[in-house]
Amino acid sequence: MTFHTSIKAALFGLTALALGTAAQADQLADIKAAGKIVTATDMHYAPFDMLNNGKYEGLTKDLFDEVAKELGVEPVYQDIPWTAELPGLEVGKFDIIIAPVTITPDRVERYTFTLPIADASVALIKAAGNTELTKPEDIKGKTVGVQQGTAQARILQTFGESLGGVNVKEYGTTDEAYADLAAGRLDAVTGSLPNLTYLVSNRPETFALFDPPQYGEPSYFAWVLRKGDDSASFAKAINDALLKMTDDGRVKAIQEKWLGSYTELPREVPTN
Structure with missing residues (x-):
C-alpha cells in the first residue's frame, strides 16, 4: 500500500466514523437516558409563564408537565430572559424552549417547531x-x-x-x-x-x-428545538403527545383554565 493510499484510507475511515456518530445521535434517546428534559422559558409572560410567590405556573407549565409524563421524564424548568433563549438553544444550553414562540417563516428555516400550543394573533x-x-x-x-x-x-x-x-x-x-x-x-x-x-x-x-x-395576519405559538436529524424523534414525540392530549381533552381543559376559552389548533406545523 502506498503512502497516498494509506492517507486516503485513513481519511475515509475517519469520515465513516464521523458519519456513523452523527447517524447515531438522537436527542430523545439522550433525554430518556438522563431521565429529564432541560427547558427554557421567560417566567414573566402571563398567562403562559409566571411566578406566583416564587412558584412557576401557567398554561405552558401545565401543558409541558403532561408532555413530560407522556415521554416518561422529568421536566427541568429554567427562567431565562427571552433575548437569551434562541442563542442558548443553538449552543445546547437546554433541550427545548417552551416559552411560547411565534411561528414565522424565517424561524422555521432555522429551528424545529412543535405543533402550535396557542393562538398568537x-x-x-x-x-x-x-x-x-x-x-x-x-x-x-x-x-x-x-x-x-x-x-x-x-x-x-x-x-x-x-x-x-x-x-x-x-x-x-x-x-x-x-x-x-x-x-x-x-x-x-x-x-x-x-x-x-x-x-x-x-x-x-x-x-x-x-x-x-x-391587526396583522393570524399566527400561532409553539415550542422550539434545534434544527437537525438528531432532534427529529424528539419533535415527533412531543407532537404525538400534544395530539394525544388534544384528542383526550387535556389541551382543551388547560386552555379553558388559563385563557377562559378553547381554540382548535392546527394538527400540523404551519410553515408560513
Missing part, C-alpha cells in the same frame, strides 16, 4: 380611561410598547410604517411595558391576544383592549 391594549384610541389604526404617531426581539415587535414596526409612522419602544419584558402604560408613559402596548386578554380580564380598571384588538 397580535393585538393592542390601552389605558382603561383612554377614549382617543379605539381601532388599531389610531396608533399612528403614538408611542407603543412591545417586548424586544419578538415577532410582535416586527409586526408592529411593519404595521406602523403602513400607517405613516409609530414610535416603537421596546422592553425586556411585557411586565415593564404594562407598567409604563399604566403610568401614562405609553399610549398603547402590543402583544399576543391571549396574553392581553388575560391581562385585561384581571385588571379591567387599568387596561382595555382596542376594538377590534387584532
